[in-house]
Amino acid sequence: MTEYRRVLLDGYPTLTERNGDQLVAGDGRSVNVDEAVHLAPVEPTKIICIHLNYRSRVDEFMTTLPAAPTYFHKPITSLTGHQSDVVRPQGCEWLNYEGEIAIVIGETCRNVAPDDVGDYIAGYSVANDYGLHDFRDTDAGSMLRVKGSDTLCPVGPGLVTGWDFHNKAIRTIVNGEVKQDSNTNEMEWDMHYIVADIARTITLVPGDILLSGTPANSRTVYPGDVVTVEVEGLGALTNTIVSGPTAIRSDVGAQPSRSEEVMSTAQGGDWEFRGQRAARGQGAAHYQSTLDDK
DSSP: OEEEEEEEETTEEEEEEEETTEEEETTSOEEETTTOOBOOSSOOSOEEEESOOBHHHHHHTTOOOOSSOOEEEEOGGGEEOTTOEEEEEETOOOEEOOEEEEEEEOSOBSSOOGGGGGGGEEEEEEEEOOEEGGGHHHHTTTOHHHHHSTTOEEEEEEEEESOOOTTOEEEEEETTEEEEEEEGGGBSSOHHHHHHHHTTTSOBOTTOEEEOOOOSOOOEEOTTOEEEEEETTTEEEEEEEEEEEEEOOSSSSOOOOOOHHHHHHHTTOSIIIIIHHHHHHHOHHHHHHHHHHO
């Protein structure tokens, strides 16, 4: 396996190859891995994410998997790197981690059979698919602000080639305490299936990222928390949660909310996949009043 990292060298984004504790650029310049300013390992044109994939997550929501996977899209402006800050906007409360594995495309890929997908993958990386659930009431269909707000897609620290995704451990650690602990064998649809499925109708180009799902126990984190996602063979991605410098504008758009849907999803309930239809029929005001009465 080989690991590549994009870092700032003399102020410029530079691709390096890891050699022990050194990151070495093509021109021979090097920087210690612990002193480097990391960027996301690739520059994608799109970031596509699967909804449910790990069986523990399905069980947590007390639901069943669909016959085929479903997906959502994170804007490329949500992308950030290892050791960067993840911003929770002021006025928002329910920011959740989701430790995941990123698939990185290496060759233009369109209408490829699952058995042939490996030839089109450059490698893999660690990711954290953060969700800002304060906007789930209004964006649950698209997940745009929930999953696409700035900094909510850390990927890194590097791109690892030659990695076998079978039977690999994945953990999320918050302030030194393990919160998610799983294995890729829990995935219903593996990396090659996901790529082949999307590439039936969407051309994937080098650098594009596909996120492959998270196991159970996604929970809320707060400013000051340090979150690390570890994947066996891929390394560890660490980020710190900070509060945004400005509040969410109140003179435009839907506002952050604390409905039962928001809080149940953020705290691990089953609302998203079992109770959503019935709950919406009763109206958001009912749920807010119920919360106020508790």
